[in-house]
Amino acid sequence: MIQIKGILFDKDGTLIDFHSVWLTAARELIAQLTARLGQVDNQVLIGDLLHSIGIVNEEVLPHGVLAGGTSYDIEAAFRKVLSYHEIQQIPRLREWISDSLAQITKQKTEMIVPTANLDELFTNLRTKGIKFGIATADDWEATDICLKTLGIGHYFEFIATADRLPEKKPHPNVLFAFCQHFGLEPEEVAVVGDTAVDLTLAKLGQAGLAIGVLSGVSSTKDLAPLADIIIPSVNNLIDQHGICVWERNTCIAPIAKMHGKGSPASL
Numbered sequence: 001m002i003q004i005k006g007i008l009f010d011k012d013g014t015l016i017d018f019h020s021v022w023l024t025a026a027r028e029l030i031a032q033l034t035a036r037l038g039q040v041d042n043q044v045l046i047g048d049l050l051h052s053i054g055i056v057n058e059e060v061l062p063h064g065v066l067a068g069g070t071s072y073d074i075e076a077a078f079r080k081v082l083s084y085h086e087i088q089q090i091p092r093l094r095e096w097i098s099d100s101l102a103q104i105t106k107q108k109t110e111m112i113v114p115t116a117n118l119d120e121l122f123t124n125l126r127t128k129g130i131k132f133g134i135a136t137a138d139d140w141e142a143t144d145i146c147l148k149t150l151g152i153g154h155y156f157e158f159i160a161t162a163d164r165l166p167e168k169k170p171h172p173n174v175l176f177a178f179c180q181h182f183g184l185e186p187e188e189v190a191v192v193g194d195t196a197v198d199l200t201l202a203k204l205g206q207a208g209l210a211i212g213v214l215s216g217v218s219s220t221k222d223l224a225p226l227a228d229i230i231i232p233s234v235n236n237l238i239d240q241h242g243i244c245v246w247e248r249n250t251c252i253a254p255i256a257k258m259h260g261k262g263s264p265a266s267l
Contacts, residue, residue, distance in 0.1 A: 002208050002209060002246050003188060003208075004130065004188060004189065004190045004208055004209060004244065004246055005129070005130060005131065005182075005184055005188040005189070006130060006131040006132060006133075006178065006179070006182055006184045006188060006189040006190070007125065007130060007131075007132040007133075007189065007190045007191075007192055007237075008132070008133055008134075008135050008174075008175060008178050008189055008190070008191045008192070008207075009132060009133070009134050009135070009192050009193070009234070010134075010135065010136060010191075010192065010193030010194060010195070010198045010216075011134050011136035011138060011143060011146065012136065012137075012138060012194075012216070013067075013115075013193070013194035013195065013213070013215060013216020013217055013218075014115065014192060014193050014194050014198070014213055014215065014216060014234060015114065015115060015116075015118060015134070015152075015234065016112060016113065016114060016115065016146055016150070017113040017114070017115055017215070018060065018067075018194065018215075018216045018217055019060065019217075020111045020112070020113045021105070021111050021112060021113075021146075022060065022066055023055070023058065023060065024104075024108060024111050025101055025104045025105065025108070025111075026050070026053060026055060026066055027050075028104050028108075029097065029100055029101060029104065030046055030049045030050060031046075032100055033049070033078070033090075034046055034049075036090070037082075037087055037088075037090075039087065042085075044085075045081070045085055045087070048081045048084070048085070049077075049078060049081050052065070052077035052078065052080065052081045053065040053066045053069070053074055053077050053078075054066045054067055060217045061217075062195060062196070062217045062218040062219070062222045063195075063196065063222075065077050067195055067197075067216075067217045067218075068137055068169070068195045068196070068197035068198075069137060070137045070138075070139075070162035070163075070168050071094055071097045071098045071101070071139055071162065071163065072094055072162070072168070073137075073168075074094075074097050075093050075094040075097055078093065078097075079093065098139045098141070098142075098163065099141075101138075101139070101142050102139070102141035102142045102145065105142045105145045105146065106145050109145070109149045112145075112146050112149045112150060114150055114152075115213075115215040115216075115233045115234060115235070116215075116233050116234050116235035117235065118150060118152050118234075119151075119152065121234055121235065121237065121238065122152065122155040124238050124242060125237075125238065126155075127242065128238070128242060128244070130244075131157075131158075131182040131184065132155070132156070132158075133156055133157065133158030133159060133160070133178050133181070133182075134156055134158070134159045134160065135160045135169060135174045135175070135178070135191075135198075135201070136159075136160070136161055136162065137162050137168065137169060137197070138161060138162065139161055139162055139163040140159075140161040140163055140164055143159065143161050147159075157181065157182075158177075158178050158181050158182070160174045160177065160178070169197050169198065169200075169201050170197050170198070170200035170201035170204055171201070171204070172186075172201060172204040172205030172206075174201070175189065175191065175201060175202070175205035175207060176205065186205050186206050186207050186208070187206065187207070187208045188208055189207045189208055189209075190202075190207065190208055190209040190210075190211050190246070191205075191207045191209070191210055191211065192211045192213060192234060192237070193211075193212065193213065193216075194212065194213050194214070194215060194216025194217060194218050194223075195216065195217060195218055195222075196218070196222060196223065196225075196226055198210075198212075199212055199223060199226035199227055200226060202226075203226060209228045209229060209246060210226055210227050210228050210229075211227065211228065211229045211230075211231065211237075211245070212224075212226070212227035212229070212230040212231070213230075213231055213232070213233050213234060214230065214231070214232050214233070215232065215233040215234070229245055229246065231245060
């Protein structure tokens, strides 16, 4: 049986409902940007900005910038659109994006909704002696607001955000940093996330398990090529008897050893 001693969680779409936060925040961010540019009525520009970060017909594309990218990726996408429309570039756009998203999050805390009973989940994981942390594409300030709003910040010793890491996910250094912090080996860690970026991180870092959740932007089809296990949400990580998903599924061990080859176990 796989001995998992630590879990590295993604945040948005995994612990926090993605759509309630990021569709609203992205639309507000673009509204503020176009107002700043004097282009508030330019629907073509607004549509191109939304499309550039992976929002199409009110749906978030699972491989788009908003789903798994950072504020640096959003900046790059926006700059490309502004250049195409021959609109003057904004200096320090990345910093403005990060600050604006933090302010939007702070002003709209009601949109921060958990994907499961996180207090119960983290208490049960602690009881089993499992260490856990967060690796998110979000920046620190918005992440801190989200965790404080949900009252779960105190559970985490390890929080890695995009603006405080030299390499973004799926670079495995964040997994290695998590392992170093808790004295673990990568094969003792499960990476849990809702996108291919999270699961690619697990594979590149040779984590013990790559666990996909369907509570975010991705479907089973999106996650299956990389996942060892796919579950509806983090609520399914551990049951009422304290048994973790990898402890109750006998077909996981050979799949995990293949690091992505074969079909994942879906529960």
